[in-house]
Amino acid sequence: MTAVPMIELWRGGIRESVHTGHAVVFGPGGIELAWGDPEAVIFPRSSVKMIQALPLLESGAADAAGLSESHLAFACASHSGAALHRDSAAQWLAHLGLHEQDLRCGAHMPQDPDEKKRLTCSDEAPCQLHNNCSGKHVGFLTLNQHIGGGSEYVEVSHPIQQSIKTTFEEVTDVTSPGFGIDGCSAPNFATTVTGLARAMQLFAAANPEGSTRERAAARLTRAMASFPELVAGEGRACTELMRAMGGRVAVKTGAEAVYVAILPEQKRGIALKIVDGGTRGAEAAITALLIRLGVLDRNHPVVEKRLSGAQKNWRGLITGEMRLAPGFG
């Protein structure tokens, strides 16, 4: 099966652009809804940071290091590199007795407008603390300290990445067909859309007082939903969507237009991929599915911003609109 149209952009009554994709809603009994090819192989990219954080909790490293719920949320973040995020990474590193140089994520200019302006106007270079994945990497370092691993923790043969691979294949119930190197230099294991949705369902159904894995999964879901500003940042879709749902749902984006959602009350997980990698399409598509499942109010302002609002130009004139493709959402 091929990808299906999900999100359309209209201008002057004519369809101008279309995003096609694959999506799966996975419930306690298996696949409940699907569009496109549920078995399409994708790189989940940063949408799986909560899976990559499972070994941190399951190993006992998180509790041994005295991590708080906000640390756990930050470990699952693709953040904006705002002062809040930069300082969170710095303080956590200091708590471990480690330094910015111990990170292996690389540096890039942050997305946060204020911090970006501060760096630009002072000619200060961004550092690895600003990297949108710095929280995940400090999480890796916390686990690495616990197990006494070597410094090159992003190598695929490193025990950290091998434990993530094992965990990832268990929660997706799919043998990963391969891995790629992510923007932050960590391995990213491929899976199917169904595998990713199944993993999100496992998080959604996890009993906070259940097995080691269930407790870890439930804690991570609650942490993400409780600290939406740490998981992304002001003005970002993940933060705004989680706020709009009042802590009831955790959502996470990944590069190249992946989106996942964890719905504990319904014990359902969602995974979707827009095949062209266009973020606006993924944000609109997850918004539509959250409305469909009844966890996001269609009248909330975030829906207008990400999905149903008029497209405007530099003079504020309405130029067009986004629409759900027939048959989707």
Place this chain on the structure above:
Amino acid sequence: MTAVPMIELWRGGIRESVHTGHAVVFGPGGIELAWGDPEAVIFPRSSVKMIQALPLLESGAADAAGLSESHLAFACASHSGAALHRDSAAQWLAHLGLHEQDLRCGAHMPQDPDEKKRLTCSDEAPCQLHNNCSGKHVGFLTLNQHIGGGSEYVEVSHPIQQSIKTTFEEVTDVTSPGFGIDGCSAPNFATTVTGLARAMQLFAAANPEGSTRERAAARLTRAMASFPELVAGEGRACTELMRAMGGRVAVKTGAEAVYVAILPEQKRGIALKIVDGGTRGAEAAITALLIRLGVLDRNHPVVEKRLSGAQKNWRGLITGEMRLAPGFG
């Protein structure tokens, strides 16, 4: 017919994302090559600025105002808002005895890093001179002064836009199925991919000493190819591609992933649209077609930058590559 895969992004030996589209190469005898649906209706967006500039020349307004070849190139620009572009717009307006407030394109932060930094760090707001379409709009104002039209020159009923509509339908040989409002507030008339490619072929085949239309078209093509830094800006695909082809070919992008090319030596025109609106896909696809038609050296650095180079992450590690989809290019 549906859009076909054109550009793929690979990571770790697995195809991660795909851009699909439509493309037509139009020669003296008609369609020579086509992918996807040649009759797909698209908004050409800024790819048709050279068509929108035809009435400026054909009316005699350009010569009456003493416009140089660089003015003509700038009228066809989607520029970066660098100091060069800002000043070009300001000087042309002053030459007409007009002011920034006479523009109707709206203001936005320029793409040029230096000018963006200057504005950001001085808390100076961008003005309409920075709008990537300001050259086109000063062109509109030049024609408007010549014909004594009203101030609201972007309204679709204004004589300027009506003359553009007539011209557009003539050179595309397609009755436009409708129009949308562009980012710069001007009407943008829809056409087919074939219609757009046919218009580019008309530009390519125009005799510099032929009819009024042919002379205008040939002058605009030569102007664009001669001043690539005015048409886009440093680091931008249009500028780099035109430089790489040494003035032999004019190319122009449009928002939502449209690209056109005018090849005078071959009397051929190209038009393409990536259906998801992803710019990286359009840039890669036009690069591939320019190589295929023998006007762009496949070993030129711009090819590595836009099409064939390795994708690298923040630490410089190779994470993947772009590839032509089977059957394209």
